[in-house]
Amino acid sequence: MTERMISLNLATTRQQWGFAEAVDGCLRAGITAISPWRDQIAAIGLDEAARIVRDNRLQVTGVCRGGMFPAETSEGRQKQIDDNLHAIDEAAALNADCLVLVVGGLPGSSKDLPAARQMVSDGIAAMLPHAKASGVKIAIEPLHPMYAADRACVNTIDQALDICEDLGETVGVAIDVYHVWWDPNLAKAIARAGRMKRIFAHHICDWLVPTKDMLLDRGMMGDGVIDLPAIREMIENAGFFGPQEVEIFSQDNWWKRPGDEVLAVIKERVAAVC
Amino acid sequence: MTERMISLNLATTRQQWGFAEAVDGCLRAGITAISPWRDQIAAIGLDEAARIVRDNRLQVTGVCRGGMFPAETSEGRQKQIDDNLHAIDEAAALNADCLVLVVGGLPGSSKDLPAARQMVSDGIAAMLPHAKASGVKIAIEPLHPMYAADRACVNTIDQALDICEDLGETVGVAIDVYHVWWDPNLAKAIARAGRMKRIFAHHICDWLVPTKDMLLDRGMMGDGVIDLPAIREMIENAGFFGPQEVEIFSQDNWWKRPGDEVLAVIKERVAAVC
Numbered sequence: 001m002t003e004r005m006i007s008l009n010l011a012t013t014r015q016q017w018g019f020a021e022a023v024d025g026c027l028r029a030g031i032t033a034i035s036p037w038r039d040q041i042a043a044i045g046l047d048e049a050a051r052i053v054r055d056n057r058l059q060v061t062g063v064c065r066g067g068m069f070p071a072e073t074s075e076g077r078q079k080q081i082d083d084n085l086h087a088i089d090e091a092a093a094l095n096a097d098c099l100v101l102v103v104g105g106l107p108g109s110s111k112d113l114p115a116a117r118q119m120v121s122d123g124i125a126a127m128l129p130h131a132k133a134s135g136v137k138i139a140i141e142p143l144h145p146m147y148a149a150d151r152a153c154v155n156t157i158d159q160a161l162d163i164c165e166d167l168g169e170t171v172g173v174a175i176d177v178y179h180v181w182w183d184p185n186l187a188k189a190i191a192r193a194g195r196m197k198r199i200f201a202h203h204i205c206d207w208l209v210p211t212k213d214m215l216l217d218r219g220m221m222g223d224g225v226i227d228l229p230a231i232r233e234m235i236e237n238a239g240f241f242g243p244q245e246v247e248i249f250s251q252d253n254w255w256k257r258p259g260d261e262v263l264a265v266i267k268e269r270v271a272a273v274c
Numbered sequence: 275m276t277e278r279m280i281s282l283n284l285a286t287t288r289q290q291w292g293f294a295e296a297v298d299g300c301l302r303a304g305i306t307a308i309s310p311w312r313d314q315i316a317a318i319g320l321d322e323a324a325r326i327v328r329d330n331r332l333q334v335t336g337v338c339r340g341g342m343f344p345a346e347t348s349e350g351r352q353k354q355i356d357d358n359l360h361a362i363d364e365a366a367a368l369n370a371d372c373l374v375l376v377v378g379g380l381p382g383s384s385k386d387l388p389a390a391r392q393m394v395s396d397g398i399a400a401m402l403p404h405a406k407a408s409g410v411k412i413a414i415e416p417l418h419p420m421y422a423a424d425r426a427c428v429n430t431i432d433q434a435l436d437i438c439e440d441l442g443e444t445v446g447v448a449i450d451v452y453h454v455w456w457d458p459n460l461a462k463a464i465a466r467a468g469r470m471k472r473i474f475a476h477h478i479c480d481w482l483v484p485t486k487d488m489l490l491d492r493g494m495m496g497d498g499v500i501d502l503p504a505i506r507e508m509i510e511n512a513g514f515f516g517p518q519e520v521e522i523f524s525q526d527n528w529w530k531r532p533g534d535e536v537l538a539v540i541k542e543r544v545a546a547v548c
Contacts, residue, residue: 106499111499111500111501112501113455113456113501117458144419144420145418145419145420145456145457146418146419146420146485146488148455148456149456149481149483149498149499150483150484153456154458155456155457155458156458158458159458181387181422182387182419182422182423182427182429183419183429184391184428184429184430184432184433207423209423209424210424210488211420211488214420214484214485214488224423225380225385225423226385227385227386227387
């Protein structure tokens with residue numbers, strides 16, 4: 001396991017560091033892959049972010065995030081699609097491995113999940129020509145079913161792959177263990193993603209017991225119940241050998257520690273338990 | 275919609291009423307079906323509970339709950355199976371439609387979900403002869419994936435049906451909308467359950483946005499995002515016409531209101547939105 005195999009999703013140090021500080025921290029730790037969020041890119045400016053990436057020969061394992069397609073009106077949906085086109089431009093400027101999509105949940109007061117899911121497929125289809133022209137891969141990130149209402153109505157790898165099959169090889173999946181570890185069909189779904197050559201990213205953290213907050217209480221690898229080596233094996237057997245991208249939202253623990261300490265623990269844990 | 279079509283899961287008024295008080299409340303509201311929990315049965319005594327059920331000609335749509343099979347040692351697993359045999363006796367004494375199983379999560383410090391799932395299948399298989407001899411149906415309740423670690427490692431209807439197929443017609447599913455509403459495969463899974471004639475219970479409540487507590491913040495029907503009529507239609511199309519059993523864990527809202535008020539709202543909502 002070399003440091004090259006770790007990517008830092010910059011949400012992990014969101015409370016400590018901006019884009020440039022996070023890159024400095026990564027380089028101090030020997031980590032040369034990152035995955036920034038769009039607000040972090042905007043804060044420093046896309047040109048400066050791209051310069052930092054280029055000058056330091058960083059791998060950008062993803063840009064977080066596009067998506068959020070469902071809206072109550074066609075104007076609302078078009079506005080979201082337009083924003084996704086900008087996100088493609090940002091991913092292209094950073095030479096990112098993919099643009100990660102959190103696809104969105106139920107729009108407004110709707111209870112119509114199939115309709116929301118159709119809006120997602122339609123939204124991705126609408127951004128596809130620009131993605132292809134820009135050489136940017138689109139990674140649907142299935143989110144845990146507990147986010148189906150308000151964040152993402154794509155909730156399993158198989159569901160995402162069904163969309164990928166309809167839309168062609170530019171669209172794949174970002175597999176985040178936090179969202180999929182429980183899936184009784186996980187091994188088969190990852191193998192299917194491999195056969196389709198659609199695994200574009202692998203995100204890691206851990207599921208804590210108890211989980212005190214549905215969004216901001218993710219665990220450091222090794223502190224929870226996810227069998228990380230088993231899932232990594234499935235993913236490598238499926239042909240993906242890219243970095244394990246560490247993405248931890250942790251308002252009461254890791255966001256409160258110095259960034260350098262967080263990165264040191266990440267390196268230890270990736271070596272020991274991933 | 276007649277009142278006969280509502281069953282009160284007695285967890286819904288757990289903080290207000292014991293078994294006898296809850297039955298009295300149901301009868302005042304014209305509700306003649308209940309689903310008690312084992313601690314509530316134990317508190318009044320099985321004989322007295324059975325007498326109340328008989329004398330009032332109540333339908334018992336389920337006894338909650340058996341399950342919790344995974345344990346670190348074979349002795350621990352046997353202890354759980356023995357407890358499930360007692361649960362079968364209680365369900366038989368109350369002439370319940372089924373014994374509901376919350377199957378259990380990861381035992382001890384295990385991260386081996388497939389092994390836990392095997393313990394569940396083995397545990398149900400071990401209780402099956404006594405269930406058959408007692409004329410008690412066993413209903414696996416797939417729980418929401420957010421409970422996979424600590425409550426139930428059976429998380430989709432399809433996963434439960436796979437177990438049912440292996441174990442025969444005594445074993446079916448309790449379909450609780452709270453746990454399954456997000457499933458992209460829901461319609462197909464319910465239709466499959468219907469073809470197998472394995473729908474033994476239908477539980478309702480609602481998914482609130484936001485959900486403030488992962489266990490005790492369930493919503494009253496109509497207050498959340500679940501398309502209850504759509505799911506009921508799937509279930510009736512699959513051949514199940516039993517009562518809709520209302521099961522709401524709500525520490526900050528419904529558990530704090532008078533039981534009679536809760537039942538009045540349930541009746542209104544079942545008529546209006548279910």
